[in-house]
Amino acid sequence: MTNAKILVVEDEAIVSKDLQYRLQKFGYTVSAIASSGEEAINKAIETSPDLVLMDIRLKGAMDGIEAAQEIYKRLDIPVVYLTAYADEKTLERAKITEPFGYILKPFKERELQTNIEIALTKHGLERQLKANKKWLDALLKSIGDGVIASNLQELITFMNPVAENLTGWKQEEACGRNLSEIFNIANTETHNSIESPIIQVLQDGTIVGLPAETILIAKNGAKIPIDDSAAPIKDDKDNVTGTVLVFRDITERKRAIEARQKQIEQEQLVLQWEEINQLKNDFLNLVSHELRSPLNNLKMMIQMIQISPDTESSHRYLELMETECDRELELINDLLDLQQLEISSYPVIKPDMLFLQQWLPWVIQPFQIRIKEHQQTLQINLPSNLPPLFSDGTSLERIIVELLNNACKYTPAGGEIILSVRYDSSEVPAKTIITTNNSAEIPATELPRIFEKFYRFPNADIWNQGGSGLGLPIVQKLVEQLQGNIQVESANGLTTFTLTLTDLI
Structure with a gap:
């Protein structure tokens, strides 16, 4: 270390001058020369040298060892002893002061320079190490987490204040004890002891975390979730x-999570009540309209039969009554079917091999008369090479019937209904895709609610169509049971339902 300042402490003037000459020759600066211990301390305070060359035997009440000890304690300046004495007693005294070198006279120039450089380098490293240690200590004391360090024998070597507070152990009483004694952890629910994670760390040399539900049992018996x-x-x-x-105390975090969970549960409960109330209102509206209307019609027709002597009129009223009864029965059956689909965790599915080229024309045959009555057309598109579909025929028939019912209801006179099937083998598993198109457009704002229970279009009466709002919810539940999906699009005067199915396994 060139340009280092060195304080020479030597009570023989000739020797001190010689040292000054040699040090300057090496490129060092001699900050001062002292001949006694007291003077050495004062000169060190005054000049702040980088190193002290200290003769052990000095004149006066204080010798070199005592002076060196005081200088190092006060100023943290490294000391190299330069003396002619090498007896055991002197060496033992000198070692206590932790010198950075001990050179016996007479010495060689190279030996002197080497010891000085080593002392300066060693002191620089020690000073840096101390600074790093202070920085690390300050960091560990300031962080909010508890920190405990241990050696290979699992004995504690360090604890920060947070760890002291959480465990209830002070560092001075914990150091040297086994970590498991201080860091006593257990399961939150059972309170059974949990093996210390450092055991696995020492075995595998990897980072290890604690199980989610862990408590720390402090010295006073307090149980802290961590x-x-x-x-x-x-x-x-x-x-x-x-x-x-x-480790860290997660008491507040758990409270916050529990409070948030309770809030979510309460919000869900409110939503459930709102949904229940909405369903109740929808059901009451349904009952008041769809159930009461046929009953009122029945009552009126009974009265007409009672006052009308005309046999032909009575017969006509009986036919109308039968229609209203069928309507009432259909509505009740839909309600029961949907309820059964919603509560059934394990639906009864009876898969069968369906040859759609023959099966679909059979399903739509009953609609041909209705189509003609409504002045509509029904077109079916089936590819000739369509493979069989392994699915539940009863459920699929109900789906097709409900979709065609809706198409017939809302397609205006002169409109066209198209039923198409295609097979997509490019995906795994292969898909059978059934689409229905009809010449009626559903407003875009209504599409998201189209499969809701009891939902009817606000302007459904424009088409002079009633309906319970149960057909499409039943379709959706049946599609789910068949492990398929259904989508609806509506634009440019055309509504398309797309049903995608795979073979049931």
């Missing part, structure tokens, strides 16, 4: 030399 991780401490050769455990 989470943590343990990591290995390794040297520059990647050898594990100890472990560091970082």
Whole structure:
């Protein structure tokens, strides 16, 4: 270290001058020369040298060892002893002061320079190490997590204040004890002891975390919910030399999570009540309109039969009554079917091989008369090479019937209904895609609610069509049971339902 300032402490003037000459020759600066211990201390305070060359035997009440000890304690300046005395007693006294060198007279120039350079380098490293240690201590004391370090024998070597507060152990009483004694952890629910994570860290040399539900049992018996991780401490050769455990009190976090969970549950409960109330209102509206209307019609027709002597009129009223009864029965059956589909966790599915080229024309045959009555046309498109579909025929028939019913209801006179089937083998599993198109457009704002229970278009009466709002919810539930999906699009005066199915396994 060139340009280093060196304080020479030597009570022989000739020797001190010689040292000054040699040091300047090496490129050092001699900050001062002292001949006694007291003077050495004062000169050191005054000039702040980088190193002190100290003769052990000095004139006066204070010798070199005592002076060196005081200088190092006050100023943290390294001291190199330069003396002619090498007896055991002197060496033992000198070692206590932790000198940075001990050179016996007579010495060689190279030996003197080497010892000075080593002392200056060593002191610089020690000073940096102390600064790093202070920085690390300050960091570990200031962080909000508890930190405990241990050696290979699982004995504690360090605890920060947070760890002291959480465990109830002070660092001075915990150091040297086994970590499991201080860091006593257990399961939150059972209170059964949990193995210390550092055991696995020492075995595997990897970072290990605690189970989710863990409590720390403090010295006073307090139980604190924590989470943590343990990591290995390794040297520059990647050898594990100890472990560091970082943990934190999560009491407030758990309270916040529990409070949020309760809030979510309450919000869900409110939503459920709102949904129940909405369903109740929808059902009451249904009952008041769809159930009461046929009953009122029945009552009126009974009265007409009672006052009308005309046999032909009575017969006509009986036919109308039968129609209203069928309407009432259909509505009740839909309600029961939908209820059964919603509560059934294990639906009864009876898969069968369906040859759609023959099966679909059979399903739509009953609609031909109705189509003609409504002055509509029904077109079916079936490819000739369509493979059989392994699915439940009863459920699929109900789906097709409901979709065609809706198409017939809302397609105006002169409109066209198209039923198409195609087979897509490019995906795994292969898909059978059934689409229905009809010449009626559903407003875009209504599409998201089209499969809701009891939902009817606000302007459904424009088409002079009633309906319970149960057909499409039943379709959706049946499609789910068949492990398929259904989508609806509506634009440019055309509504398309697309049903995608795969073979049931």
